[in-house]
Amino acid sequence: MQQLSHGDVTAAAERVLGRVRPVTVAPLDPGAVRSEAPGGPDPEVWLALEYLQHTGSFKARGAVNFLYAHRAAGTLPDTGVTIASGGNAGLACAWAARTLGVTATVFLPAGAPPVKIAKLEEYGASVRLVDGEYADAADACERFAEQSGALRSHAYDHPLVAAGAGTLLEELRALIPGLDTVVVAVGGGGLFAGVATAAQRHGLRTIAVEPENSRALNAALLAGRPVDVSVDSIAADALGARRASPMALRAAQDPGSRSVLVPDRAIAAARRALWDRSRIVTELSGATALACLPLAGTDGAGYTPAPGERIAVVLCGANTDPSDLVAPAPGRPA
Template sequence: MIVERPDIEAAARRVAPHIRHTPVLRLAAGEAGGLGLDHPVTLKLDSLQVTGSFKPRGAFNRMLAAAPAPEAGVIAASGGNHGAAVAHAARALGLRAEIFVPEATPAAKRALIEQHGARLVAAGRDYEAAFEACRARAAETGALLVHAYDQEEVVAGAGTLARELEADAPELTHVLVAVGGGGLLGGVLAWYADSGVEVIAVEPGNCPTLTVAMLAGRPQPAPVGGIAADSLGARRIGRIAFALAGRRLARGVVVADSAIAEAQRRLWRACRIAAEPGGATALAALVSGAWTPPEGARVGVVVCGANADPGEVAAPPG
C-alpha cells in the first residue's frame, strides 16, 4: 500500500481543473527575522487552497478516481477541514455528501461544511468515534467513503502539493510538514522519494500519532488533545503514511502547543498569513528550535490550513 510518483502525476491530471496551484512565499534571511528565524525560508501556502486547507486535493482525487459515484453519493468523517473539502468536491461534481464530525468540532468548521451543502452529523467525542459512525452509515447506504487520510487516492491527491512545491522551489533541500493522520505527510514523502530532499515530520506533543507508532513499530492509538486536535487529532497514524515514513522519513520532531500558537502569531504579524494551529505546526518546529536546519540548508515549510479566526490568531499569549 505504497503511493508512488506516478500515482501523484495521475492525481494531478484529475484534480487540476478543480483546485488552486497555490503560491510559495520566499523570505530572505532579513524578512524571515519577523518569524524569529536567522535563515531564509520558503512557505508553501496551501492555506490559500479551496476551502482553506490542502484537503480538496485528496477529496477530488478519490471521487474522480472512483467515478461514477454511487447514487447515495459520498460520505466522510472529519475534524472539519476534510469534511469541508469533501462537501465542496461533492457539490462541484453534482454528488450528495454526508459528513460526520466529532461533537467538539468548532462551530466555524461546522458552518463551512454546511455552507457547501453537505448533511452534517455530530457523532462522538473524537475523530475515531465519528469515523466509526460514518463507516456504519456507509455500509447502510452504499455511499462512497472518502477517508480523511488513509486511502491511496487521498494520499496521492495530497502529494500534488509537493509536486507543485518542487516545480516552484526546486532549490529546497528540506521540507517540513505537519502530521495528524498522515495523509499530507504520506503524499509529500511519496513525491520526494529518492530526490535528495529530506522531509521532516512535525507533530504536536498532544497528538503524537507518528511518535507512538514509531516507538511501537506499528500504528497504535495515541493521545488526542491540545490546540491542533481539530485538524491533527487522528487517534492513530494511517497505514500508508506509516509505511512511507518507515522507508523515507528523514526525521520526526514534536512541538508544544505554545510553540504552535507562537508560530501562528508570527505568521500573522510578519506576513499577514492567518493559519489555524494545524496549519502553523510545521513552522513551530523552526520557531521553537525543535529542529535546526544544517548549515546551507534551503528550507521549505508547508502552511496547510487557514480555518481559524484571525482575531484568535493575533491574540497575545496567555
C-alpha cells in the same frame, strides 16, 4: 498494508490539474530562521501558502483525486459520498462532491469549530455531529456507509487521498529550484504520506511535525506499527487522529524522513509570528509545521536547518477564527 507509489502521485497530478489551485509560495525574511552554524549563510525558508487552496486547506487535492477517480471508474454511487472529519477533510469532500452534483454526508465530532460547520452547510453537505472525538465520528460514518450504500471516503487513510495531497510536492519543486527539505504538520498522515512519497523519489528530506500530545506518527515509529494514542493539543481539531495511517508510517521509516515533536506553546507562538511578521492567519495546525524551526523571537525547536538549506514549510489550512490569535482556545480531537 495499503501501498502508495510515486506513480500514484503522478496520476493524481493529471487528475487534479485545472481542478485545484496551484500552490503559491512566499519567502520568509532573511534571518528569520537560525541555522545550526551561526555565521554561515541563513537558511532559505519559503512558506507554501496551501491555505489559499479551495475550501481553505490542502484537503481539496485528495478529495478531488478520490471522487474524480471513482467517477471515472464508475464507482461513484447515486447515494453520494460520506466522510468523518475534524472539519477540513469534510469541507473538501463536500466541495468536490458539489462540483460533481452528488450528496456529501459529513460526520464531525460535536466540538468541531463552528466556522467549519457553517462552511459545510454552505457547501450543501448533510452534517452529522457525534459526541466524542474523531474516532467516534469515524465509527458513525462507517455504519452510515454500510446502511446507505454511500461511498466512504477517508480524511487521510486512503491511497487516492494521500496521492492527491502529494501533488503539492511536484508544484513546490517547480517553484523553488534547489529545494532541500519540506516541512509538514501531521495528524493521521495523509499529507505527509503523499508529500514524502514524492519527495523520496527526488532525494528530498521531509520533516513530519506533530504536537507533543498528539503524536500518532511518532508513536507508530517507536512501536514499529500504527498504535492508538491519546490526543490533547491546541491543534487537535485538525491534528487529532488517534492512529497514523500505515502509508504514513511506511513513508516515515525512509531515511529521508524525520519525525519532530513540538509543544503547544511553540505552535501558538508560531501562529502569532505568522500574523505579526507576514499578516498570515492560519489554523494552529498550519502553524505547527513552522513551530519546529528556530524562528527568531520564539522558542521553536525540533529541527535546526543547515546553513543555506532551502526549506518549504507547508501552511496547510486557514479555516479558523482569527479572534483567538492572542490566546488560542484548546481544540477538540478530530
